[in-house]
Amino acid sequence: MPRRVGVVTFPGSLDDRDAQRALRVAGADPVPLWHGDADxxxxxxxxLPGGFSYGDYLxxxxxxxxxxxxDSIVAAAHDxxxxxxxxxxxxxLCEAHLLPGALIRNRLQRFVCRDQRLRIENTTTAWTSGYGAGQEVVIPLKNMEGSYVADAHTLDELEGEGRVVARYVSGNPNGSLRDIAGVTNAAGNVVxxxxxxxxxxxxxxxxxxxGLSFFTSVLDLVSA
Known part of the structure; x- marks a missing residue:
């Protein structure tokens, strides 16, 4: 039986159906989750898909x-x-304090949409075990507030603990500090x-x- 993976829809989500399709391609059974339902x-x-939840207000x-x-996701993630x-x-995830740091307006104050080369730095997380260490991949990028920032202590901690999941290569598209494209929590289950x-x-x-291995990786984990 396929593993069931929830995809949350918020007002303003626009990649929820794309995420559901990707999960089906990977072999999962996608389950729509509604922002107003704690179950x-x-x-x-x-x-948690891309888009402009609640219009990106505040x-x-x-x-x-x-x-x-x-509330349910935060509690379950801690478990x-x-x-x-x-x-x-x-x-x-950053706003919910499941991950450190924040995402701010791109350095050049422009929306960026392009195919982006990344290097996978951490292959021990729930979502990246299907990649090889240092593997370079090409994945689409589209954002206006995509610049990852954190204080120097947090950045050093992420580096020292190997919690940088992916970095931009062949150019930094949004000004993210240390070319960071993705991070994980200490346990490796939240990315x-x-x-x-x-x-x-x-x-x-x-x-x-x-991008497929992000989804097959978690299926391999939950099916083990």
């Missing part, structure tokens, strides 16, 4: 962090539930990523299938 319906993992992810579903936040989902792996699971519609 996670027994899913084995959760994806700060990106600042209102979504208080949605009823997030080990795998959670992946993509783009706006990454912003929400935030600014590029969109759900848009790179089918050679026909994307730049390739380099």
């Amino acid at each position: 996670l319906h027994g899913v084995d993992a959760v994806v 700060r990106c992810g600042a209102i979504a962090r208080f949605a009823p579903v997030m 080990g539930l795998p959670v992946l936040g993509i783009c706006n989902g990454f912003q929400i 935030g990523l600014m590029p969109h792996p759900e848009h790179a699971v089918d050679a026909l519609t994307g730049p390739g299938t380099d």
Whole structure:
């Protein structure tokens, strides 16, 4: 039986159906989760998709962090539930303090949309075990507030503990400190990523299938 992975829809989400499709391609049974419903319906993992939750008012992810579903996700994540936040989902994870740091306006104050080369730095997380250490992949990127920032102590801690999941190579598109494209929590079950792996699971519609292993990795974990 396919593993059930929840995909949350907030007002303003626009990549929730893409995430569901990516999970189906990976072999999972995607389960739609509504922002106003605290019930996670027994899913084995959760994806917070990209978009503009609640119109990005106040700060990106600042209102979504208080949605009823997030109370359940935060509690479940602390108990080990795998959670992946993509783009706006990454912003929400930072606002919910499941991940350190914040995502701010791009350095050049412009929306960026392009196929982006990344280097996978950490292959021990729930979402990256299917990659090789140092593997370079190409995954679409689209953001306006995609610049990852944190204080120097936090950045040094992330580096020292190997919690930088992915870095930008061949140019930093948004001014993220230390070229950081994604990070993980200490336990490795919560990952935030600014590029969109759900848009790179089918050679026909994307730049390739380099994003697929984010989804097959978690399926391998929860099926073990």
